Structure formats: C-alpha cells, structure tokens
C-alpha cells in the first residue's frame with residue numbers, strides 16, 4: 001500500500017501496450033478501406049475525397065521548396081502553433097487569475113460578473129470582423145479572438161475550483177496561522193489546481209478551433225489559410241493533409257498539458 | 270471562558286437560536302468535554318473559541334482576552350481531519366510552523382519529533398489520501414500539537430473513525446495529554462468518550478443548546494484510580510465509570526423524551 005509504484009508499473013505498461021494494439025486494430029482496417037474505396041474500386045470519386053496517393057502528393061508538395069499557400073508545412077504549422085500558444089497564454093494568464101479572484105472575493109465577483117455575463121454569450125468568432133478592423137490580417141487579430149474564446153473556460157473553471165474548496169480547509173489554514181497571502185498560495189491555488197487544469201484543456205481546444213476559423217476568414221499564412229487556399233484550388237489531398245496536421249498539433253499540445261498536469265498535481269497519483 | 274453566550278442564525282428571514290445563555294470556564298490544563306445531541310450547537314461553540322465564529326451576545330474569552338479571530342494560542346482538530354490533500358504528512362504537520370515563520374531547521378526537528386510521537390514513521394512523504402482515517406487524524410493532531418498551543422480545540426475528532434481505531438486513538442490521546450498536558454475543549458457525542466477523557470463534562474440540551482449540567486470527572490478518576498488501568502475497557506467496566514455514564518445518559522434522555530412528539534414514540538415502541 002505504501003509504495004504502489006513498484007507493483008503497478010509493469011501492469012500499467014502492459015496496459016498501455018494493449019491500448020496501442022487496440023488503436024492499431026481500429027485504424028489499420030480504416031486505412032485499408034480508404035485505399036480500397038478510393039484507389040481500387042473507385043467507389044469514392046477523387047473530387048470528393050482524396051486517395052492516399054493524393055494526400056502523399058500534397059504532403060510532398062507542401063514540404064518542399066516554396067511549399068503551398070505561401071510557405072512550407074513547417075512554416076505553416078509553426079505560424080499556427082505560435083498564435084495558438086500566444087493566444088492561449090494571454091487567455092489563461094488573464095482568465096485563471098480573474099477566476100480565482102472572483103471565486104475568492106464576493107466583492108470582485110459583484111464587480112466583474114456583470115461585464116462577464118454580457119460578453120460571454122457573444123460567440124468568439126463574432127469578434128473576428130471587429131478584430132480584423134482593429135488589427136488587420138496579422139497576428140494581433142488572431143491572438144485577440146483566441147483570447148475571447150479561451151478566456152471563458154479558463155475563468156469559469158478556476159472560479160469553480162475556488163468555490164469547491166472545502167471551507168473546513170480554509171478554516172484549518174486560518175486556525176493554524178495562515179495569513180491572507182498564505183491562504184492563497186497554500187490553499188486556494190493548490191485546491192483549485194485540478195479545476196484550473198480542466199479549464200486549461202478546454203481553453204486549448206477553444207484556441208485551436210478559433211484560430212483555424214480565424215485563419216479561414218482572414219490570414220496570409222497558417223494551417224487555416226492552407227485549408228482555404230486548397231479549397232479554392234479544389235485540392236482535396238491538401239485539404240485532408242492540412243486537417244490531419246491541425247489534429248496532430250492539437251493532440252500534441254493537449255498531451256503536453258496532461259503531462260504538465262501530472263507534475264502539478266502529484267497528490268492525485 | 271464562555272459567559273452568557275448566545276448565538277442565533279438567520280435562515281430565510283427566520284431567527285434560529287442555536288445556543289442560549291451558555292457560560293462555563295475551562296481551567297488551566299484542564300480537559301473539558303462537551304456532549305449533547307446533534308444540532309445543539311457544539312460545533313458553533315468550538316468555532317467561537319477558535320475565532321471562526323462570534324457570539325450574537327455574550328463573550329468568549331481565552332486567557333483574559335476577548336476572542337477576535339484565530340490566534341497562535343489556540344489550535345483546532347476537526348472531525349473531518351481537514352488535512353491539505355496537496356501536502357505530504359510532513360508538510361501538513363509543518364504547516365502551522367511555516368505560517369508562523371519558524372525556520373526550516375527548527376521546523377523539521379519539531380516535525381520529526383511529532384512524527385515519532387504519533388507513530389507516523391515511514392509515512393512522512395505520503396499524501397493524506399494514502400493513509401487510513403486513524404493515521405490521518407494522527408497527522409491532524411500532530412499538526413495542531415506542533416504549534417504548541419495553550420488551548421487545544423477538538424470537534425468530534427474521532428467521530429469519523431471506526432470503533433476499533435477510535436478506541437486506540439482515545440487511549441493515545443489520554444497518554445499524550447498526560448505527557449503533554451494542555452487546556453483542551455473536546456466535543457463529542459459519545460458519552461463514554463467524554464467520561465473516559467475529560468476532567469469535566471458539560472452536558473448540553475437539545476436546541477437551543479443550554480447547559481444541562483456540568484459533571485466533575487477528575488475527582489472520581491483520581492479517587493478510583495482510573496489512570497492505573499492501561500486499557501479503556503477496564504476503565505469502562507468500573508462501577509464508578511458506569512455510574513457517571515448512566516447519569517449523563519439520563520440527562521441527555523430526559524430532555525429528548527420531553528420533546529419527542531407522540532407519533533415518534535409510538536413508532537419506536
């Protein structure tokens with residue numbers, strides 16, 4: 001009971017291996033089916049859905065030379081990831097502290113909640129036209145829109161995190177001599193950490209969704225821009241390839257968050 | 270300590286009187302237990318001594334100062350342990366010392382001594398949720414004792430433990446109090462526990478809580494030599510113990526039967 005790691009580690013790794021096999025078992029037949037339907041029986045016309053070969057060709061094109069839609073894959077992925085990370089950072093950096101503050105102080109809640117309730121029902125994408133007007137087609141507009149989208153889950157979840165802290169723990173901290181600052185650093189922040197991370201996950205998803213949408217509407221660069229150019233060029237192979245990369249990057253960043261979460265919340269082991 | 274304390278709560282425009290005209294004193298290094306039916310205001314009484322709640326009228330004093338908030342002279346052990354889930358055993362015990370700005374060296378010395386005293390060796394780095402209820406409450410008691418408070422306030426500290434663990438903890442607490450006597454206010458709804466542990470027992474009535482009677486246990490304990498017995502069941506078999514227990518039961522019972530509506534009496538018959 002005291003040292004569960006020794007016994008649990010091998011079991012966990014065989015579990016992971018098994019999960020990996022299941023995933024393969026699910027994906028491989030789909031890939032085969034895709035190949036057969038598009039390239040052998042030609043049931044699906046290449047104009048509607050690209051064949052594996054079309055996608056490979058698109059992959060080759062965008063990786064070399066001038067790439068596609070203004071840059072190589074690496075440049076496009078980097079552009080989108082950079083904006084997502086920046087927008088996410090701004091949103092979380094403002095949303096989470098405000099949520100903590102509103103959860104902790106009734107006065108702050110009374111002050112900020114009306115503004116929050118007013119802004120919240122506006123879909124983040126509805127800010128795009130205004131953002132373009134203010135910031136043009138550059139990075140600023142996208143970061144601004146991501147901020148609106150990712151801010152809300154960061155704020156709500158950290159707020160809920162503080163509200164859900166057992167009041168007895170706050171009382172325990174106070175009777176053992178905690179100052180206001182110590183209450184924040186030793187109780188409020190660690191106590192709401194699980195919910196803060198839930199908020200971060202949702203914010204990350206919202207950041208990607210919003211960025212791609214914003215790039216579709218107005219951008220000169222980035223994965224969303226690749227998507228819209230490929231659509232205008234009627235280039236299904238490139239559309240699918242860009243979509244796959246949006247998926248990969250989103251999954252990678254979510255995974256990075258999960259790793260961070262495990263380090264930040266060791267007591268939930 | 271308590272003089273003419275009244276406390277009422279507002280609930281939906283209704284005044285609910287929780288405590289009415291409660292006065293008693295706890296002497297230096299005296300162990301006083303409070304028993305009473307649930308909802309009679311025991312927790313409220315203790316919270317007022319801790320400085321977490323305040324009387325509607327009357328006064329609560331510790332030493333010769335009116336209680337105006339939590340203070341370093343008092344520490345609380347809560348029924349639900351109230352350990353910080355994100356801190357290890359060591360960090361939990363050290364919490365109050367850290368808040369009071371005691372340096373790391375002195376802190377780890379004090380923590381080590383309480384780890385040993387409470388039999389927590391080997392669990393220093395464990396998180397509370399990895400421990401049994403009995404172990405968790407040992408940590409909570411250590412956290413309070415480590416502050417070296419003049420007054421120890423305990424709210425049904427063993428109420429959440431199973432019967433066997435409870436007995437062990439009672440025996441250990443009485444040993445701890447013999448080695449390291451403190452002024453203690455101990456709340457329980459177990460009559461046996463109160464008689465076994467306390468120098469005096471304050472019996473409260475059903476809501477609104479008033480003092481029914483205050484019984485002197487210390488003189489009986491000394492006269493009958495309870496402390497010469499190692500085990501709780503030996504003490505509980507003594508005629509003097511049974512006599513006191515029965516008396517308190519009667520005091521609690523009397524009021525209950527007065528108040529019980531006829532319908533319930535018929536059902537239980």
Ligand SMILES: Nc1ncnc2c1ncn2[C@@H]1O[C@H](COP(=O)(O)OP(=O)(O)O)[C@@H](O)[C@H]1O
Pocket residue numbers: 278279280287305306307308309310311312313314476
């Ligand atoms: N914060 C509060 N607001 C309203 N009523 C309360 C509050 N705290 C306690 N009470 C009421 O005061 C009475 C005494 O409560 P408590 O001190 O917890 O009793 P006990 O610990 O003896 O079971 C109960 O009837 C409870 O409902």
Ligand SMILES: [Mg+2]
Pocket residue numbers: 311312313
């Ligand atoms: Mg209670």
